[in-house]
Amino acid sequence: MTTLEQRAREEGTPVIDGETATFVWRGRKPVSVAGDFLDWSGEPIPLKEVAPGLWTHTLTLPRDSYVEYAFLDAKGRRVRDPLNERLxxxxxxxxxxxxxxxxxxxxxxxLRQRGVPRGTVTRHLVETHEFCVGxxxxxxLYAPPTSEPCPLVVVFDGPDYLRRSKLPSIVDNLVAQGRIRPIALAMVANGGPARTVEYTCSEATVVFLLDKVLPLARCELNLLDETRxxxxxxxxxxxxxxLISLYTGLRAPHVFGRVLSQSGAFSVWNRDFVVFDLARNASSRPLDVWMDCGHFEALVEGNERMLPVLRSSGHRAxxxxxHGGHNYSAWRDNVWRGLEWLFGTGKQGRREE
Incomplete structure (x- = not known):
């Protein structure tokens, strides 16, 4: 009979059976586990000793979950799981x-698909004036493989969406499959230590997009004219x-009329941001707003409250x-749904990818 430890060594950890995932640790001292299932907050879960030097803990999770986790020693230091090479x-x-x-x-x-036309990505530096740090x-900038003018999508935390979420490849494949119209991307780096200040409903950030990023994109890309x-x-x-995506749409709806917010931090630190007040007021131009969030995140509550506020003010939302957490792998695997909803061709039908 195959033991749990044998399965862990052969299959890797956690050992998965249907809706359960069992973490396995072999060592003299115990470890605890933290992860998406705790929203990376509160006390880590200690593994229990089930045999001399063998420690386990079993979670029940939805069958379509993606989960990230870490083992911690008694001092809270990360310990690599030797039975799971997926990092x-x-x-x-x-x-x-x-x-x-x-x-x-x-x-x-x-993934890059054979035979799919690829857009081009170029790196630029723009003067920040007094709108941003530095x-x-x-x-x-990403230019899709088309000669036709297209909409622009400004992407916050741009380098992460470029490298970790593979956004250009996702767009290439969606366009090639006829599921979205061609779109251009302006993937803007954040301000590092100043990211929180820049992204918590900063009017200077909106002006930076309008006065610096948009002119660059107009010059380098073949864009549709937002004045027409x-x-x-x-x-x-x-x-x-x-959060700053929704704020930007609410403050500049005649330019940025389509908002894709993933795990939007509309309510944190025990307070709602001003986007709730802005969303309650009828806009001169209603927005199209797609929001998604991981089931394990505390941010779900703010997103659930935002939806009826937007709809009652006339926005299409x-x-x-x-079933995931607060990470770029989850955002990568779900961003296509928002892109289809906002820029779809009507040909995509029902898909599960």
């Missing part, structure tokens, strides 16, 4: 382990980037939860 950056200079439940898989849209800010098609462009971001 991904946590965005803070370290790595998380990850796993997929039986009905979860990474989106194939993030004298210059990096912007990566008001609200044709979009904004995209996650967490505080989702949609909200979706998925």
């Amino acid at each position: 991904t950056s946590n965005g803070f200079g370290d790595f998380n382990h990850y796993f997929h439940m039986p009905e979860s898989r990474p989106t194939p849209l993030a 004298s210059q800010r990096a912007v990566h 098609e008001p609200g044709v462009h979009g904004v995209l971001g996650s967490s505080l980037g989702g 949609e909200y979706r939860e998925y």
Whole structure:
């Protein structure tokens, strides 16, 4: 009979059976586990000794969950799980382990597909004037493989969406499959230590987009004219980037009429941001707003409250939860849904990717 430890060594950890995932640790001293299932807050869960030197803990999770986790020793220091070689950056200079439940898989849209025309990505530096920290800010521009003018999507935390979420490849594949119209991207770097200040409903950030990023994009890309098609462009971001995306749309709806917010941090630190007040007021031009958020995140509550506020003010809004947490892998695997909803051709039908 195969033991749990044998399965862990053969299959990797956690050991998955249907809706359960069992973490396994072999060592003299115990470890605890933290992860998306706790929203990375509160006390880590200690593994229990089930045999001399063998420690386990079992979670029950939805069958389509994607989960990141870390083992911690008694002093709270990260310890690598030797039975799980799957690692991904946590965005803070370290790595998380990850796993997929039986009905979860990474989106194939993030992979380069043979025969699919590829857009081009170029790096630029723009003067920040007094709108942002530092004298210059990096912007990566993506031009889709088309000669026709197209909408622009400004992407906050641009380098992360470029490298970690593979956004250009996702757009290439969606366009090639006829699921969205061609779109251009302006992937804007954040301000590092100043990111929180820049992204928490900063009017200076909106002006930076309008006065610096948009002119650069107009010069380098073949864009539709927002003065002839008001609200044709979009904004995209996650967490505080989702917050500033919605704020940008509400403050400049005639330019950025399409908002894609992933895990939008509309209510944190025990307070609602001003986007709730702005959303309650009828806009001169209603927005199209797609919001999604991971089921394990505390940010779900703010997103659930935002949806009826937007709809009651005349905005076209949609909200979706998925079984995941607050990380770029989850945002990568779900961003296509928002892109289809905002820029779809009507040909995409029902898909699960």
